[in-house]
Amino acid sequence: MAPIAKSFDYLVIGGGSGGLASARRAAEFGAKCAIIEKARLGGTCVNVGCVPKKVMWNTAVHAEYLQDHKDYGFDVNGTTTFSWKTIKDKRDAYIKNLNGIYKSNLDKSHVEAIVGDAKFVSERCVEVDGNKYTAEHILIATGGRPVFPNTPGYVLRTFDSMISSELTEELQHIGINLMKQTQVSKVEKAADGRLTVFTNNGEISEVDTLLWAIGRVPNIEIGLDKVGVELDARGNIKVDEYQNTSAKGIYALGDVCGKALLTPVAIAAGRKLAHRVFNSEDTKLDYSNIPTVVFSHPPIGTVGLTEEEAVTKYGKDNIRMYSARFTPMYHAVTERKTKTVMKMICLLPEEKIVGIHMMGIGCDEMLQGFSVAVKMGATKADFDSTVAIHPTSSEELVTMR
Amino acid sequence: MVSRADICFEIDMGTTQQCSLAISSQSAGLSYRKIKMAAPIVGFPRAAFIRGCLQLRWGTTRLSPNTVGFSTFSRRKYGWNAHVEPTIDWTTLTTVVQQHVKSLNWGHRVQLKDKNVDYLNAKGSLLDAHTVRMLSANGKEKTVTASNIVLAVGGRPKYPDIPGAMEYAITSDDLFMLEKPPGKTLVIGASYVSLECAGFLTGLGFDTTVMIRSIPLRGFDRQMADLVTDHMEGSGTRFLRQHVPVAIDKTDSGQLQVTWRDGNGQEGGSMFDTVMMAVGRFANTGTLGLDTVGVEWYSESGKVIGRDENPEQSSVPHIFAIGDILHGRPELTPVAIKAGRLLAHRLFANTHEHMDYDKVPTTVFIPLEYGSVGLSEEAALERFGSDDVEVYHAFYKPLEYYIPERDASQCYIKAVCKRDGDQEMVGLHFLGPNAGEVTQGFAVALRSGLTYQEMVSSVGIHPTCAEEVVKMGITKRSGLDPTVTGC
Numbered sequence: 001m002a003p004i005a006k007s008f009d010y011l012v013i014g015g016g017s018g019g020l021a022s023a024r025r026a027a028e029f030g031a032k033c034a035i036i037e038k039a040r041l042g043g044t045c046v047n048v049g050c051v052p053k054k055v056m057w058n059t060a061v062h063a064e065y066l067q068d069h070k071d072y073g074f075d076v077n078g079t080t081t082f083s084w085k086t087i088k089d090k091r092d093a094y095i096k097n098l099n100g101i102y103k104s105n106l107d108k109s110h111v112e113a114i115v116g117d118a119k120f121v122s123e124r125c126v127e128v129d130g131n132k133y134t135a136e137h138i139l140i141a142t143g144g145r146p147v148f149p150n151t152p153g154y155v156l157r158t159f160d161s162m163i164s165s166e167l168t169e170e171l172q173h174i175g176i177n178l179m180k181q182t183q184v185s186k187v188e189k190a191a192d193g194r195l196t197v198f199t200n201n202g203e204i205s206e207v208d209t210l211l212w213a214i215g216r217v218p219n220i221e222i223g224l225d226k227v228g229v230e231l232d233a234r235g236n237i238k239v240d241e242y243q244n245t246s247a248k249g250i251y252a253l254g255d256v257c258g259k260a261l262l263t264p265v266a267i268a269a270g271r272k273l274a275h276r277v278f279n280s281e282d283t284k285l286d287y288s289n290i291p292t293v294v295f296s297h298p299p300i301g302t303v304g305l306t307e308e309e310a311v312t313k314y315g316k317d318n319i320r321m322y323s324a325r326f327t328p329m330y331h332a333v334t335e336r337k338t339k340t341v342m343k344m345i346c347l348l349p350e351e352k353i354v355g356i357h358m359m360g361i362g363c364d365e366m367l368q369g370f371s372v373a374v375k376m377g378a379t380k381a382d383f384d385s386t387v388a389i390h391p392t393s394s395e396e397l398v399t400m401r
Numbered sequence: 402m403v404s405r406a407d408i409c410f411e412i413d414m415g416t417t418q419q420c421s422l423a424i425s426s427q428s429a430g431l432s433y434r435k436i437k438m439a440a441p442i443v444g445f446p447r448a449a450f451i452r453g454c455l456q457l458r459w460g461t462t463r464l465s466p467n468t469v470g471f472s473t474f475s476r477r478k479y480g481w482n483a484h485v486e487p488t489i490d491w492t493t494l495t496t497v498v499q500q501h502v503k504s505l506n507w508g509h510r511v512q513l514k515d516k517n518v519d520y521l522n523a524k525g526s527l528l529d530a531h532t533v534r535m536l537s538a539n540g541k542e543k544t545v546t547a548s549n550i551v552l553a554v555g556g557r558p559k560y561p562d563i564p565g566a567m568e569y570a571i572t573s574d575d576l577f578m579l580e581k582p583p584g585k586t587l588v589i590g591a592s593y594v595s596l597e598c599a600g601f602l603t604g605l606g607f608d609t610t611v612m613i614r615s616i617p618l619r620g621f622d623r624q625m626a627d628l629v630t631d632h633m634e635g636s637g638t639r640f641l642r643q644h645v646p647v648a649i650d651k652t653d654s655g656q657l658q659v660t661w662r663d664g665n666g667q668e669g670g671s672m673f674d675t676v677m678m679a680v681g682r683f684a685n686t687g688t689l690g691l692d693t694v695g696v697e698w699y700s701e702s703g704k705v706i707g708r709d710e711n712p713e714q715s716s717v718p719h720i721f722a723i724g725d726i727l728h729g730r731p732e733l734t735p736v737a738i739k740a741g742r743l744l745a746h747r748l749f750a751n752t753h754e755h756m757d758y759d760k761v762p763t764t765v766f767i768p769l770e771y772g773s774v775g776l777s778e779e780a781a782l783e784r785f786g787s788d789d790v791e792v793y794h795a796f797y798k799p800l801e802y803y804i805p806e807r808d809a810s811q812c813y814i815k816a817v818c819k820r821d822g823d824q825e826m827v828g829l830h831f832l833g834p835n836a837g838e839v840t841q842g843f844a845v846a847l848r849s850g851l852t853y854q855e856m857v858s859s860v861g862i863h864p865t866c867a868e869e870v871v872k873m874g875i876t877k878r879s880g881l882d883p884t885v886t887g888c
Contacts, residue, residue, distance in 0.1 A: 045863070051800070054864045058801045073494030090804045101886055264861040264868065290860045301862075333497040362838040368867035369842020372859045378849050386845045387761045388735035389772065394841035395735065 004131035008034045010278070011126060011135035013118045013222060016043020018254030018266030019141035020102060024109040025274035034112040034135075036128055041102040041113070044143050044255065045263040047095060055091045057295040064297065064336070071334040120223035123247055137249055137277055140229070140237060141270065142219040144255040148212050156294070160306035160357040162323075166341050167296055167359060174297070218256040234258060242284045243273050251277075260290050291371035293364045298338050301367035303374055304355035310345045319354070320346045322380070322400040328361045328393050340393055344380070344400060351380035356397070366394040489605045491582035498577045527690040530717055534690075549719050549748055552689065552696075552705060553741065556682035556725040556732065561589070565649030569657050570676040573598060583607055584674030587659055589646055591617045593765045595679035596629065600767035603638045610639040610673075612646060612661065618765070622777035625815070625830050632769045632811040632832075649676055684726040696720055704728035712756060713744050731761050762844035764837040769811055772840030774847050775828035781817045785827075791820040792877040793853060797869040797885040799834055814870055816853060824853035831870065839867045 010026045012019040015037025023033045040047050069076050106113050116128035125134045155168045155178075172178050179201055186198040187210060195207040218236050230238045230246040236258030243251045251273055254266035268285050275281040291303040310319050322344045331337045340360025347354045353374050358366070373382065380400075388395035513520045523535035528544060535543045558572035571579070573594050584607060588599040591613040603609045611633070618626035634640055643664030650658045652672070660670035684703035691698050697706045697716040705722035708714045712730065713721045721744055724737035740756040747753065762774035781790050793816040798809040817828035829843050843851075861868030875883040 050864050054800050055804060058804070071497065073490045073492075073497065075488045075490045087804070094803050105886070262860070263863045268860050285860075286858075291862045293862050293865065332501045362835060364862070365835040365865055365867045366838040366842060368859075368862050368865060368870060369839060369844070369846060371842070371862070372851065372856060372871065373842055373846040373849060375859055376846055376849050376851065376855060378845055382849050383845055385757060386841075386848050387733070387739055389762050389764050389837050389841050389844070390734045392764070392837040392841060394838045398841065398845065 004133075006034070006131070006133050008032050008112075008133065008135040010034075010137045010139070010274075011133055012036065012139045012141060013126065014043065014139075014141035014143055014219075014254070014256075015041045015102075015113070016141060016143045016254065016266065017045045017263040018143075018270040019043070019139065020106070020270075021267040022139055022141065022253070022270030022274050023111045024105065025271045026278045027109045027111050029274065029278040031274075031278045033110075034114055034133060035106065036114045036116060036118040036126065036133070038115065038117045040099050041106070042095075042098055046098045046102070050263055051095060051098065052091055053295060055087070055094065057297075057299075059087050060297060067336050068334040071336075118222055120227045123227045123249065137251070139270075139273065140222070140245070140250065140252040140256055141254045141266065142222060142256050144216040144218045144258075144261070146212065147215055147217050156300075158306075159294075159300070159302060160343065160355070161308065162341060162343050163300055163302065163357050163359055166339070167294075167300065170297070170338065170359075216255065216261070218258060220256065232258070241287075242276065243269055260287055262290065262292060265290060286375075289371065289375045291367050293367060295364065296359070298340070298359060298361045299364040300357075300359045301363040302355075302357045303367060303371040304353070305345060306355060306357065307343070307345055310347070310354055314347055314354075318348050320348060320351060322346065324396045324400055326396065329391055330361055340396075342396055342400070344383075344397070346380050353378055353380065353383070358397075360393055362393045366397075370394075370397060489582075491579075494605075495577050495579065502577075524688070526688055527694045527696075527720075530694045530720070550721070551741070551744065552686070552715075552720065552722045552726060553724045553737065554685045554689065554726055557685050558594075558678060559681045559683050560678055561646060561680055563646055563648055565651070565657075566646075566678065569649045569651055570678045572678050576677065579675070583677075585672075586610070586675040586677060587612060587657075587671075587673040588677045588679055590679030590681070591615070591619065592679050592681060593618060593621075593767075595677075596633065596767045597765065598677060598679065599638050600633060600636075603633070603636055604768055609637075610641060610671075612641045612644045614645050615643065621765075621771075622773065622815075622828075622830055623779055625771055625773065625777075625813075625832060628811040628813055628832055629765065629767055629769070629771055633767060635808060635810070636768055682725065682732070686726055694720065696722075699728050702728065712758065713740055730758050731763065733761065733763055736761055760844065760848050762840050764840055766837065769832060770834065770836035772831045772836035773829065774840060774844040775826070776817055777828060777830075778815065778817050781827050785819060789820050791818045791824055791853070792816070793818065793873040794875060794877060794883045795869055795873045795885050796883055797833070797866065799866045800864050801834065812866075814873060816856070816870070816873055818853045822852075823855065826851045826853055826856065829870070833866050833869075835866060839870070843870065 009031040010023065010033040012023045012033065012035040015035050019035055019037075020041070023035045027033045043049075045051060063082070066080055103113065114128055114133070118126045118128050121127045121132065124136070124138070125132055126138065127133075155171070156164045168178065179199070182199045182201045184197055184199050188196045188198070190196060194205075195210055197204045197207055197210060220231065220235060220237065224231070224237075227250060228247050229250055229252070232238045237245055237252040237256050239245055239252050239257050243253045245252050253269040253273060255261045265285070265287070272283050272285045275283050289304050291301065294300040305313065307321065324342045326340055327337055328340050338361065340358070340363070342358040342360070343356070344353060345355035346352060356367070356370055356374065383398045383400075386398045388398050510520060521535060523537045523543070525533050525535050527550070528534045531546050531548065531550075533545050533547060533550065535545065558574060560566045560570065560572075570589075576583070576598060583602060586599075586602055586607055587610045588595050588602075589612045591611075595611060596617065599609050599611045616623070616626065617630045630640060641661065641663075644661045647660045647662055647668065652658050656672045656674055657676050658670060658672055659676060660668060662668050684698075684705070686698060686703045686705065691705070695717055698704060699706060704726050705715050706728050707722065707730075713723050713727060715722055723740045723744060725732040727740075730736065736756075736758070743752075743754055743756050747755075760775050762772065764770055764772040776784070778792055795814050796810070797812050797814065799812060802809045802812075812833040814832070815830040816826055817830075818824040818826045826847055829840070829847060831839050831843075833839070846856075856871050857874065859871045861871050869885060872885070875881050
């Protein structure tokens with residue numbers, strides 16, 4: 001078959017959260033769009049990120065609740081066993097369903113889906129399996145992937161130190177053997193298939209599964225040298241606040257830029273870009289005060305500056321901190337306990353909220369509304385003047401002293 | 402975290418002393434310098450008044466099937482295999498609830514002591530504008546005088562005037578004191594008390610029926626109220642709509658025979674193990690002697706009428722009312738707490754801040770929680786007219802529902818906005834898991850003048866249910882399908 005040569009208004013490399021959102025929005029403005037994806041639609045989020053993560057988190061939440069049933073008066077005789085296969089099959093089926101939905105959304109938006117590995121041949125042209133595609137505007141949204149190198153560090157290094165220490169304590173409390181200041185030097189496989197992991201703090205033997213989660217790198221192996229797209233020191237694609245790269249007509253967003261690696265950020269940036277390029281709007285994404293949840297047990301919610309960042313930015317005398325620490329009511333009758341901790345960082349003199357950090361049951365669903373308030377410039381007085389919803393954990397944030 | 406202003410009396414023990422009393426464990430005398438004494442009133446039975454709120458709300462929330470039942474019955478789909486179906490042990494449940502409540506009662510007493518607030522266990526009434534008569538359980542009487550008096554006696558559940566109601570029916574006050582499981586239960590009433598109790602009883606596996614005279618959750622958004630009852634019906638709660646109870650009788654077997662009349666005037670009936678009344682509450686002001694001192698009150702509800710410019714002040718300048726007995730204000734613990742505190746600040750710390758009763762968020766803890774703040778859709782339409790109102794809405798499916806294949810038909814969010822400009826949000830309604838936790842932050846934003854534009858330009862948190870609020874894009878006016886697809 002003769003190689004295809006096709007022209008579009010907007011070519012998007014990468015069919016993940018950012019790419020899909022941008023292409024579909026641009027198509028709404030009448031642009032002729034195509035999206036190139038070599039693997040499954042939905043990218044990291046749907047296939048190996050947010051979605052399967054949350055499913056497994058929910059599964060673990062069931063495990064936690066099981067421990068509490070007896071305390072709540074449920075007569076649970078016998079033992080309960082867990083089937084990995086059951087949840088894996090259901091999870092995989094759910095994700096496959098989402099892949100299908102994404103494909104049909106693309107079709108409904110009249111965005112052409114091209115399957116394959118994209119490489120730049122020139123600033124206006126991308127090649128996929130011998131076929132050439134050109135466009136005035138090209139978006140790089142290729143995301144990132146996990147890596148294997150050695151990286152030192154401690155728990156949640158870039159988060160507020162309260163979160164880091166509380167989570168560390170909680171992990172240890174539930175029985176996870178947390179080996180700090182430990183580096184892996186070697187991994188060996190035994191005859192029975194199990195692993196021995198050699199570290200500076202001793203050997204860990206009979207390991208069935210070794211999971212590396214030490215950072216991610218951007219997917220930039222797409223011929224960037226041909227088009228003069230600059231990278232930063234860490235290898236992320238450098239962009240300005242409008243998602244422009246150093247090459248005219250080539251944009252980048254999402255994980256490949258290394259900033260705020262979150263699905264909703266990529267989606268928002270993708271849409272803003274489409275509005276700017278295809279609807280002539282002067283718009284860009286505000287990267288400040290982006291809320292994040294870490295689905296630990298219990299979950300963590302954070303928005304704005306950490307205490308350390310606030311002190312550096314404003315000076316210690318100009319900030320005031322409020323905090324709360326309590327056992328949520330859920331545990332009033334359970335033997336098993338978890339704590340909830342909350343910290344609010346306020347900028348004097350009006351006590352504008354510049355950071356909220358919390359860990360506890362419900363913090364995952366709690367954060368969204370508060371982050372909207374923070375973005376609006378809410379002050380402590382605004383929080384305090386809001387009547388509490390009772391009984392909840394969220395009410396602690398509007399009654400802090 | 403939990404407390405409530407139940408009774409508040411302030412007594413002046415002489416020319417130099419003044420006392421305060423706030424019953425709420427946290428407001429008790431906090432910022433006062435002059436706290437010396439307090440004279441709380443105990444309703445009947447003693448100390449039950451403090452328990453009422455704590456028991457009911459705590460119990461309904463944390464026993465809500467969303468936290469426990471959901472896990473119990475969905476966990477199999479998540480790969481967990483229990484070899485035996487769990488059953489609820491009523492004794493264990495009520496014991497732990499009672500224990501927790503008692504610990505809170507104790508906590509209150511300790512806090513009052515810490516703040517040097519005198520707790521006098523007696524029943525009080527007004528003898529004159531500055532004199533309070535206290536009657537203790539042993540029949541002894543005392544009088545005290547006060548320069549300021551705060552009434553916070555709360556409410557009690559009503560009983561309908563039908564044969565057998567008082568003798569055989571229980572109320573929410575009694576539910577967690579039942580020694581035996583309630584069994585097949587009829588809950589009469591359309592209030593959130595009724596629905597919350599019916600909700601968790603159903604979740605715990607009891608055959609539960611709700612009898613409603615007209616509409617569910619009067620005062621709440623209509624559409625949301627209907628979605629709530631739809632969900633409950635889908636979960637197995639039976640509803641007898643447009644029914645009124647006629648009589649309750651006890652049979653030889655000990656079961657209760659309830660007769661009723663339906664919307665067509667037809668009489669019918671059935672047998673139940675337990676009948677619970679949740680047909681509303683009346684202010685417990687009957688014996689306070691309000692008429693004696695000229696405090697105006699509504700005869701229908703017993704509630705004290707406040708002033709427009711000073712909501713907690715009664716018709717007698719130094720006599721105040723807070724909490725459930727204040728006419729026209731929400732009957733919510735945090736409202737009572739806040740009003741009580743602000744009053745104490747105004748009386749003793751020379752501040753001028755008044756309670757803002759507008760945009761008070763609340764959550765109904767039925768198995769699928771409903772959180773709301775601001776106006777209902779119909780209230781907004783009435784106030785601004787349909788041309789000036791834009792309603793954004795979405796049906797969403799929580800991720801936790803996918804694996805167990807749960808029905809998400811009533812997981813719904815609605816933002817009621819003004820139509821012009823950036824579209825100021827005047828009401829937000831969220832029906833779904835964890836609504837209580839989701840709604841609080843949005844309430845802060847709404848009170849700060851949140852607009853639709855501002856909201857949708859916020860970055861969502863993924864994957865959560867809360868993010869669906871900031872993702873809403875379909876208006877009711879467009880007629881488009883508001884079902885969220887994809888992740």
